[in-house]
Amino acid sequence: MNCGLTDLTSTNRLSGVSGRQTYAFKKQQSGVADLERILKVLVSMAHPDDAEILVGGTLLHLKSLGCEIGILTMTSGDCGSATHTKEEISRIRYAEAKAAAASLNAWYECAGLMDVEVFLNAENLRRVVERMRHFNPDVVITHSPGDYMLDHEEASRLARAATFALSMPLYQTRQTAPSEPTAATPALYYADPLEGIDAMGERRWPQFYVNITDTIEHKRVLLSWHQSQRDWLRAHHGVDQYLNQMTEWAAKFGGECGFEFAEGFRQHLGHGYPHEPILQNALRQFIKPAATRPE
Numbered sequence: 001m002n003c004g005l006t007d008l009t010s011t012n013r014l015s016g017v018s019g020r021q022t023y024a025f026k027k028q029q030s031g032v033a034d035l036e037r038i039l040k041v042l043v044s045m046a047h048p049d050d051a052e053i054l055v056g057g058t059l060l061h062l063k064s065l066g067c068e069i070g071i072l073t074m075t076s077g078d079c080g081s082a083t084h085t086k087e088e089i090s091r092i093r094y095a096e097a098k099a100a101a102a103s104l105n106a107w108y109e110c111a112g113l114m115d116v117e118v119f120l121n122a123e124n125l126r127r128v129v130e131r132m133r134h135f136n137p138d139v140v141i142t143h144s145p146g147d148y149m150l151d152h153e154e155a156s157r158l159a160r161a162a163t164f165a166l167s168m169p170l171y172q173t174r175q176t177a178p179s180e181p182t183a184a185t186p187a188l189y190y191a192d193p194l195e196g197i198d199a200m201g202e203r204r205w206p207q208f209y210v211n212i213t214d215t216i217e218h219k220r221v222l223l224s225w226h227q228s229q230r231d232w233l234r235a236h237h238g239v240d241q242y243l244n245q246m247t248e249w250a251a252k253f254g255g256e257c258g259f260e261f262a263e264g265f266r267q268h269l270g271h272g273y274p275h276e277p278i279l280q281n282a283l284r285q286f287i288k289p290a291a292t293r294p295e
């Protein structure tokens with residue numbers, strides 16, 4: 001099975017904003033679209049384990065569909081311990097994140113920022129743009145603009161600013177051996193915030209849900225790579241159910257849409273970004289649009 005934009009009714013050719021690369025598909029006898037170019041999906045989030053907690057079930061679907069996956073974290077989780085030094089926990093968590101990504105056969109990079117110091121500023125933006133250009137994504141998934149902590153919200157802002165700048169030839173990252181600007185602006189998506197609620201405790205409703213009932217068990221295995229975070233949460237928050245809590249949140253989102261377990265997403269539809277439902281099309285067999293809700 002292939003991953004990407006699909007139009008099962010005919011040979012399809014979709015192009016995005018000006019200058020965007022075109023994905024081309026050939027309809028096969030089976031009716032399954034044949035992707036000529038592999039879809040590259042980058043999850044850009046604040047900390048090690050955020051990608052696995054918030055979108056791990058969807059990543060597993062995308063992986064099985066043949067997409068190329070990348071995970072970029074802003075920090076290596078240097079404050080995520082009550083017992084280790086910053087250097088020790090950074091090394092541990094970087095290794096855990098890399099191992100979790102490797103289990104998905106995914107690219108992994110850290111932007112080198114520090115916990116609770118994830119801010120949208122020029123230096124941090126250059127670091128994020130450089131790493132995104134290196135991966136060259138078609139789709140970027142980041143945190144909700146409203147989330148429970150500022151590192152997540154600032155990582156979301158950094159992803160938004162970076163994706164806008166990726167294809168600008170005159171925007172220079174000033175890094176060693178910089179990567180080339182990308183050919184086009186990637187499609188940008190926001191995951192549900194942690195627990196689905198923002199800092200005011202209000203639900204940030206998704207645009208669509210992905211059914212992760214078939215991947216929830218594997219998602220728990222994926223998250224279990226982050227053993228130190230599991231230990232840290234137990235010590236700092238008194239939470240002893242790292243995996244079970246994630247599962248409960250997925251069940252809560254599933255309960256909103258009629259799936260057993262789900263993850264929610266919204267697409268950024270501002271000027272200059274692809275409006276094609278690239279991720280929705282790739283995941284169409286797992287998707288359910290969110291019901292219209294009163295503001």
Ligand SMILES: [Zn+2]
Nearest residue numbers: 046047050152
């Ligand atoms: Zn986080």
